[in-house]
Each structure stands twice: as C-alpha cells, then as structure tokens.
Amino acid sequence: MRVSVVLPAKNEEQGLARTLPGLRALWPDAELIVSDDGSTDRTAVIAAEHGARVVRAPYSMGNGAAIKRGARAATGEVIVFMDADGQHDGVHLEALLAKLSDGYDMVVGARNATGQASRGRGLANGLYNRLASWMTGHRILDLTSGFRAVRADRFREFLHLLPNGFSYPTTCTMAFFRSGYPVAYVPVPVARRVGRSHIRPLRDGVRFLLIIFKIATLYSPLKLFAPVSVAFGSVGLAYYAYTFSTQHRFTNMSALLFSAAVIVFLIGLVSEQITSLTYRRDG
Structure with missing residues (x-):
C-alpha cells in the first residue's frame, strides 16, 4: 500500500x-x-x-x-x-x-x-x-x-x-x-x-463543549433528545399530580411541560431521519 x-x-x-x-x-x-x-x-x-x-x-x-x-x-x-x-x-x-x-x-x-x-x-x-x-x-x-x-x-x-x-x-x-x-x-x-x-482555553473550551452536543446529534440524535423529552414529560406528570392533589386542576404549566416533551421528541425523530440521509451511500 x-x-x-x-x-x-x-x-x-x-x-x-x-x-x-x-x-x-x-x-x-x-x-x-x-x-x-x-x-x-x-x-x-x-x-x-x-x-x-x-x-x-x-x-x-x-x-x-x-x-x-x-x-x-x-x-x-x-x-x-x-x-x-x-x-x-x-x-x-x-x-x-x-x-x-x-x-x-x-x-x-x-x-x-x-x-x-x-x-x-x-x-x-x-x-x-x-x-x-x-x-x-x-x-x-x-x-x-x-x-x-x-x-x-x-x-x-x-x-x-x-x-x-x-x-x-x-x-x-x-x-x-x-x-x-x-x-x-x-x-x-x-x-x-x-x-x-x-488552542486557547477559554475560546476553545466553549467550542469543545459544543462538540459534546455535536457528537450526539452527529451519531444518534434520539439518544440526546429522547432523555430530554422523558425529563420534560416526567416533570410535567409530577407537577400535574401535585396540582391535582392540592388544587384538583390541570394547570397551564403541566400543559406546557407535556407539549415540550412531545416537541423535543419529534425534533429528535426528524433529526434521526436527517442523520440517516447524511450517511447514506449512493451507488
């Protein structure tokens, strides 16, 4: 070679x-x-x-x-x-x-x-x-x-x-x-x-921090977005349980958290499809 x-x-x-x-x-x-x-x-x-x-x-x-x-x-x-x-x-x-x-x-x-x-x-x-x-x-x-x-x-x-x-x-x-x-x-x-x-520690330190997120989105976006979605959903469910037990109502905050969970998951799903297209080999 x-x-x-x-x-x-x-x-x-x-x-x-x-x-x-x-x-x-x-x-x-x-x-x-x-x-x-x-x-x-x-x-x-x-x-x-x-x-x-x-x-x-x-x-x-x-x-x-x-x-x-x-x-x-x-x-x-x-x-x-x-x-x-x-x-x-x-x-x-x-x-x-x-x-x-x-x-x-x-x-x-x-x-x-x-x-x-x-x-x-x-x-x-x-x-x-x-x-x-x-x-x-x-x-x-x-x-x-x-x-x-x-x-x-x-x-x-x-x-x-x-x-x-x-x-x-x-x-x-x-x-x-x-x-x-x-x-x-x-x-x-x-x-x-x-x-x-x-390499400049401050400037490149921030840049390398962004690399962490780029690693996740480059390889498998759902591994990043899915846990965030679950976290929003869990907090929303916990807050709804608290407000229901104390005030007997469903609050706007719970609705916002549940909506955020769905949106983040859908963004991750779309990102996963884009990533798959990025690595597709033609021919």
Missing part, C-alpha cells in the same frame, strides 16, 4: 525540523505532505527543504481545513495524519499500519494520561471518550487524537462533514462508527510539543 503522511501545520517550523527528518529516514517511500495553514514563519521552507510536498493556504482557515486540503492532495491508498509540533514519532506508524492491515478502516494512536497537554485537557478528553463510548456502544480510548491512519477512500466519504476547526478527529471517528467502518486503537507515547499550542 502506498502511504501518504499529512501534517497540518501553522507556524510549526521548529516542530517540522524535528519531525520530518525522522519520518523521511524511517519511511523513504512515503509521500510527505505538509498542509500549511497560512503560516507566517518558515514552515513552508522547512517542509520543502526536507522533501515534503507543501499545500499552502493564503490565510489560516483552521486545523480541520488543513486536514481536508492534505487529504485531497494525498495520492496514497492509506493516509496517516500526524501533528507537526513534534509530539508524534514516525516510529509508531508501523504499529498503526500493521493494525490497519488486520481489516480495520481507521486506526487511532491513543494517548494515555501522561500524553495530555494539561490536567484540564485530560479531564475534558476523558469526558468526550465516555460520552462517545455511550453513544456508539464501542469503547473509545482517545476521541481527539490527531495521530491516525485511515483508508483514503473511506476518509474522503466524510470530508463534507468535517469542520474547519480542531474537532475533525471527533467528527471522523463518529462518522466511521456510524457508517459501520471498523475502528481500532493502538497505545502510543506522545512527546511534549515544540513551541506554543494554538
């Missing part, structure tokens, strides 16, 4: 200077693609000096947008995505590719607790993992890892679903599970990144 390695990069000249030489030495036949997300430093120059093909954007569009540009440019049957900040070591590609040859369509390099950027990020990622595991019925070890190997034709099916921001790993993982494509996890050590992270 021809392998293409895609590294999304924004101002990562130091990380690329450490990552690319090792990659080229270990995988001389692999296609190396650096997807430059509007860098203002020597990222493109360093990438070209080490024999990588550079796909440049005139301005920053986001990590996910860089991933999509790199995936479109890749010519290999298998695409390996790696961070360009020096966290991932090319020596671990062999383990991912070996697992891929066992019949999986995506293999993810899973970090342990020591591989998280901070304690807060580790707790947040743990929450995402548990939520996604509940949604899919499969144990997900690392939902947000940027180190993964995928079959190119499978991955390109979901390019239209991928966001331009940092949540592309979450979206593509859930899309693979939803479509019945097998996913595996391989534990990999992660080094400390070179340079400063482009």
Whole structure:
C-alpha cells in the first residue's frame, strides 16, 4: 500500500525540523505532505527543504481545513495524519499500519494520561471518550487524537462533514462508527510539543463543549433528545399530580411541560431521519 503522511501545520517550523527528518529516514517511500495553514514563519521552507510536498493556504482557515486540503492532495491508498509540533514519532506508524492491515478502516494512536497537554485537557478528553463510548456502544480510548491512519477512500466519504476547526478527529471517528467502518486503537507515547499550542482555553473550551452536543446529534440524535423529552414529560406528570392533589386542576404549566416533551421528541425523530440521509451511500 502506498502511504501518504499529512501534517497540518501553522507556524510549526521548529516542530517540522524535528519531525520530518525522522519520518523521511524511517519511511523513504512515503509521500510527505505538509498542509500549511497560512503560516507566517518558515514552515513552508522547512517542509520543502526536507522533501515534503507543501499545500499552502493564503490565510489560516483552521486545523480541520488543513486536514481536508492534505487529504485531497494525498495520492496514497492509506493516509496517516500526524501533528507537526513534534509530539508524534514516525516510529509508531508501523504499529498503526500493521493494525490497519488486520481489516480495520481507521486506526487511532491513543494517548494515555501522561500524553495530555494539561490536567484540564485530560479531564475534558476523558469526558468526550465516555460520552462517545455511550453513544456508539464501542469503547473509545482517545476521541481527539490527531495521530491516525485511515483508508483514503473511506476518509474522503466524510470530508463534507468535517469542520474547519480542531474537532475533525471527533467528527471522523463518529462518522466511521456510524457508517459501520471498523475502528481500532493502538497505545502510543506522545512527546511534549515544540513551541506554543494554538488552542486557547477559554475560546476553545466553549467550542469543545459544543462538540459534546455535536457528537450526539452527529451519531444518534434520539439518544440526546429522547432523555430530554422523558425529563420534560416526567416533570410535567409530577407537577400535574401535585396540582391535582392540592388544587384538583390541570394547570397551564403541566400543559406546557407535556407539549415540550412531545416537541423535543419529534425534533429528535426528524433529526434521526436527517442523520440517516447524511450517511447514506449512493451507488
């Protein structure tokens, strides 16, 4: 199998200077693609000096947008995505590719607790993992890892679903599970990144909170809407029982809660149908 390695990069000249030489030495036949997300430093120059093909954007569009540009440019049957900040070591590609040859369509390099950027990020990622595991019925070890190997034709099916921001790993993982494509996890050590992270805790913290809801609506909306509907209905029933026993009447609040329960359930039902259409494969 021809392998293409895609590294999304924004101002990562130091990380690329450490990552690319090792990659080229270990995988001389692999296609190396650096997807430059509007860098203002020597990222493109360093990438070209080490024999990588550079796909440049005139301005920053986001990590996910860089991933999509790199995936479109890749010519290999298998695409390996790696961070360009020096966290991932090319020596671990062999383990991912070996697992891929066992019949999986995506293999993810899973970090342990020591591989998280901070304690807060580790707790947040743990929450995402548990939520996604509940949604899919499969144990997900690392939902947000940027180190993964995928079959190119499978991955390109979901390019239209991928966001331009940092949540592309979450979206593509859930899309693979939803479509019945097998996913595996391989534990990999992660080094400390070179340079400063482009993630801003406050802004991206709110964004990642929205990812939790997007996970639910992307995979199985009824798993999100049905419990909310049941909660409204239960509160409405309890309030009706209270007002009936104390005032012997059916109140407007009970009617409102029952109506909300029905509306939320119907929204979930329609969302489920839309989701099914989104993942339909024609031909």
